Structure formats: C-alpha cells, structure tokens
Amino acid sequence: MKHFLTLLLFLLVFMGCEEDTSLIFEPMTFGNKTCENCALIEIDIPKAIGNKSIDEVVNTALREEIISILKYDDEIDVSTIDSAILSFQKEYDKLKSKFPEESTKWEATVKGTVTFENKQILTIRLDYYLFTGGAHGYSSIRYLNFDKTNGKELGNKELFKDIEAFKNLAESKFRAEEKIPMTSSINSTGFMFENDTFYLPENIGFTQEGLQLFYEQYEVASYADGPIVLVLPYQEIKKYLPQAFF
Known part of the structure; x- marks a missing residue:
C-alpha cells in the first residue's frame, strides 16, 4: 500500500510538472459602425494572449491575412486591421459617389477558428466572404499553419x-474521389489544372x-x-x- 501511494504521488507530481503547450486565445472583434452609408464589415478572430514566443507570430500572421483580404488598393499603405477596414470603406464611398443610385452595400466578413492544435502544430482557418458589387459575392478560406516549437509560420x-511523394499520393486520392481514371488526363472529366498537370492547392491545413x-x-x-x-x-x-508533428 505504501509503495502504491508513493507511485501515485510521483505520477501526480510528474503530470503537474508537464508543461501545458496549448495556446491561450481570446476573441477579438472588429467592424464598421452600422449606418446608412457604411459597408458591412464583421471580423471575428482569435488573439493569442498566453505570452508564449509563438503568440506574436500568430497574431501578426492573422493581421496580415485580414489586411490582404480587405485591402482593395495595393497602392494604399495599410498596416493595421482598423486601417484596412477604413480603406475598404473608402473604396465603397468612391463607388457611391460615382454611382449614387447603387443601393447594394459592400460586405466583408471574416471568422477565424482554431482547427487543430497539438504540442508541435497549430492551424487557424479563416472563413471569409466579400461582396463588392456584381452578380454575386466571393467566399473562400485560408489556412495558417504554425510550428509552435520553433515559433514560426509554416509554408506548404x-x-x-x-x-x-505526398503530391503523388494526393493525386491518386483526388482521382479516386473525383472518378478520374489513372490512365486519363487529370483534366479529362472537366477540371482545369494548368498544363494538364496535377498540383497541390495553395490552401492546406x-x-x-x-x-x-x-x-x-x-x-x-x-x-x-x-x-x-x-x-x-x-x-x-x-x-x-515530419516525425515531430505527431
């Protein structure tokens, strides 16, 4: 019994000493004041606040992605989410001044969600929708992947x-799911891969x-x-x- 209690105490101490590698987030919301002449802008993303070395990397990457989504004019210097919102509103104001009869409001919504986290990897998904006139808006996602141990954002x-080697596997899985024969062109069923060659997408998460x-x-x-x-x-x-990922 004594040995059992000693072992139990050791395990409790060991577990308590293990470092919690999970990041701490708080919701961060941005938007435009609701008014008759305002574009509709709603941004809801997580902000890393745990004072870990990776926090600033994550927050900077999120900020830059939001800016790239909202920034309408590449010649305008935009460095914050608030200034990106302002630039989006200004472009909408320009359109309204040229075409006062245009009644449809511009829209921009972005929502960020943590889709995966372990000791090594963190992935945040940005779902966004943009409408800047025309027949329909545009919706898509962006994945941001981070190496928590080395404190950096990961490229594909x-x-x-x-x-x-992974691309070869992905092509075989893609063909199987989309019912494209392995002996046929990747575009034989109507896809539009450039140069008729399979490639990985920009968004992987x-x-x-x-x-x-x-x-x-x-x-x-x-x-x-x-x-x-x-x-x-x-x-x-x-x-x-990489073996360290899992």
Whole structure:
C-alpha cells in the first residue's frame, strides 16, 4: 500500500510538472459602425494572449491575412486591421459617389477558428466572404499553419518530408474521389489544372479529421463547381509528415 501511494504521488507530481503547450486565445472583434452609408464589415478572430514566443507570430500572421483580404488598393499603405477596414470603406464611398443610385452595400466578413492544435502544430482557418458589387459575392478560406516549437509560420513545403511523394499520393486520392481514371488526363472529366498537370492547392491545413486540401473556386474548376475539398486521414499520410508533428 505504501509503495502504491508513493507511485501515485510521483505520477501526480510528474503530470503537474508537464508543461501545458496549448495556446491561450481570446476573441477579438472588429467592424464598421452600422449606418446608412457604411459597408458591412464583421471580423471575428482569435488573439493569442498566453505570452508564449509563438503568440506574436500568430497574431501578426492573422493581421496580415485580414489586411490582404480587405485591402482593395495595393497602392494604399495599410498596416493595421482598423486601417484596412477604413480603406475598404473608402473604396465603397468612391463607388457611391460615382454611382449614387447603387443601393447594394459592400460586405466583408471574416471568422477565424482554431482547427487543430497539438504540442508541435497549430492551424487557424479563416472563413471569409466579400461582396463588392456584381452578380454575386466571393467566399473562400485560408489556412495558417504554425510550428509552435520553433515559433514560426509554416509554408506548404514545410508541412511534408517529401512534398513530391505526398503530391503523388494526393493525386491518386483526388482521382479516386473525383472518378478520374489513372490512365486519363487529370483534366479529362472537366477540371482545369494548368498544363494538364496535377498540383497541390495553395490552401492546406490540419483539421481534426485529417489534412485538408482546399482548392478555391476557379483554382482548378469552374465557379459553378464551387470549391474542391479533399481530406486525407492522418493514418494514411503520417509517413509523409515530419516525425515531430505527431
């Protein structure tokens, strides 16, 4: 009994000493004041506040992505989310001054969600919708992947040990899901891969279900087809990922 209590005490102390690597977030909301002449802007993203070395990297990456989504004129110097909102509103004001009869408001909504986190990796997904006139708006997502241990944002190539080997696997899974024969052209059923060659999308992110490959509208198919999404379970792709990730 004495040995059991000693072992139990050791385990409790050991577990208590383990470092909690989870990031701490608080919701951060931005928007435009509701008024008759204001564009509709709603931004809801997580802000890392745990004083870890990765916090500033995450918050900076989120800020830059929001700016790139809202910034309408590349010649305007925009460095904050508030100034990006202001630039979006100014462009809407310019349109209203040229076409006073235009009654449809511009819209911009962005929502950020943590889709995956373990000791090494953090992934945040940004879902956004933009409407700046025309027949319809545009909605899409962006994945931001971070290496928590090394305190940096990861590019797509850094997600894999061998990106070419992973691409070959992804193509076979893509063909199977979209019913494209392996002996046929990748575009034989109506896709629009450049040079008739399969490639990975710009948006790749970790989720609870697996690694998601997200092809935006127009990226490899027509607008009517919508986004093309492929989710690869981790048990099928683990050998292609750096060992430290899992």
